Amino acid sequence: MKLYNYFRSSASFRVRIALELKGLGYGYVPVHLAKGEQKQPGFTQVSAEGLVPVLELDGGQRLTQSMAIIEYLDEAHPQPPLLPADAAGRARVRALAQIIACEIHPLNNLRVLKYLVHELKAGDSAKNAWYQHWVRLGLQSYEAQLAAHPSPFSHGSTPTLADCCLVPQIFNAQRFDCDLAGLPRTMAAFDACMQLGAFQKAQPSACPDFEA
Amino acid sequence: MKLYNYFRSSASFRVRIALELKGLGYGYVPVHLAKGEQKQPGFTQVSAEGLVPVLELDGGQRLTQSMAIIEYLDEAHPQPPLLPADAAGRARVRALAQIIACEIHPLNNLRVLKYLVHELKAGDSAKNAWYQHWVRLGLQSYEAQLAAHPSPFSHGSTPTLADCCLVPQIFNAQRFDCDLAGLPRTMAAFDACMQLGAFQKAQPSACPDFEA
Structure with a gap:
């Protein structure tokens, strides 16, 4: 592959x-x-x-x-497995992944930020406020879901599709100085993932094309 | 339910x-x-x-x-079934659905348009240009995928998850006067869906809370 x-x-x-x-x-x-x-x-x-x-x-x-x-x-x-065995669990994991992939990330990717700057003439502070707004809103939804059914990872005791989406989003949020206070379950899931070699090996700084 | x-x-x-x-x-x-x-x-x-x-x-x-x-x-x-029986087909249908649900719709939903107007002070023409830009870009991707493997619906001879996402997106595009020229496969899939009672019964004008 x-x-x-x-x-x-x-x-x-x-x-x-x-x-x-x-x-x-x-x-x-x-x-x-x-x-x-x-x-x-x-x-x-x-x-x-x-x-x-x-x-x-x-x-x-x-x-x-x-x-x-x-x-x-x-x-x-x-x-x-990256999805739970039960249909309700799979629905929950997919919904968590989609909070990241449909509610946060599409608004903050590179081509959208470029459109804000070039077409809508947003300055740096307006661009950063936009970025932080959607991250905060989405991660608060994520936290509410996790708080309702606490577990070591986003769902259950092993990483799932949801964690595959969460971890890169937290990396982005940290890079753009987003407020990550008040998200204890979300950050605990992030920390649990980052203890694992798989997440460490996949992170940007471990990639062959990494640039500081 | x-x-x-x-x-x-x-x-x-x-x-x-x-x-x-x-x-x-x-x-x-x-x-x-x-x-x-x-x-x-x-x-x-x-x-x-x-x-x-x-x-x-x-x-x-x-x-x-x-x-x-x-x-x-x-x-x-x-x-x-709303997904094909084979893993490669399921991957294709999910990817088509995600072109709509991750590349187009998140940028154009109501709360995002409100942010453009209220926070970024976008006027009507800038807001509409934004809307039309992301619809056009996303539907061109969708069309390229469909043109590579033509079929009556988005994938195969029956409606799938991809069509469940496509049809509402075309309704939105029409409402916002988006350019739908040059998308023959996409519009043929849309038309095939709208021949079916299920799509007709689900459309906005058939809903109990519909307002013209």
Whole structure:
């Protein structure tokens, strides 16, 4: 397998975590988003959308969208499971993942921030306020869900799809100086994940294309 | 089952389609988003986040996030299936759904448009340009995926999770005068869906809380 990705991309980071948790080896193909490599022919032949991550399977098939890729990995390589065995648990884990992937991250990714600055003429402080607003709102929802059913990770005693999404979001939040006070369950789940080698190996600073 | 939802909410519409495709009866509980009912105590006791849809199961459990709800319905009520039988097909359908649910809709929902207007002081034309930009970009991605593997619906010969997400997005796009030219496969899938009673019964104008 080959993963087209970028060390800083939060959606790429989710998939790297899942691959590491499953113990699956993969070729790391860097696509430098900040330099616009996703819009150059080399990559648009891989992804017409110019989005990372793309997971290329050994048969050549290319999978897109991080949550869909992780669900695929969980079906093709069931151990260790990244979704609970019961339907209600799966619904909860997917909903947690979607708080991050549908409520927070889409508003704060690079192309959206660029639109704010270039098209809406937002200054640095307005851009940062936007970023922090959606992070805070989303993580408060996440915290409310976790507080209702406390557990060591986001759901249960092992990492799930939800944690694959949470951890990159917290990395982003820290980078943009977001307020993480009052989120004890969320930060405890983050800390529990970061104790694990899989999360450490997947983090941006461990990537071959990392830049400080 | 009870569905807390709003006729105009695109994420609610997705779940209504799935319920109709499965032939499942449900109680319709309207939450008037434009009047702010989602922030009033009656509903914040149901959803701390103040987001619709929420599907309340007969046992009292409440499910959130439209894609997670639809996956649950597909597991609990497998016929007719809303995901293909093969893992690669499921990955494709989920990725299509996520183009809508992670790339387009989060940028254009009501609370985001309100932020643009109230915090970033965007005027009507800037707000509409923002809306149309993300719809166009996302639907072009969707079209590229569909053109690569043409079929009557978004994937295969029956409606899937992807169509549950696509149809409400096209309704929104039409409402905001988005350019839908050059999307022949996407619009053919939309038209195929709208031939079906399930999609017609789920549409905003068929909802008990509909307002013209």
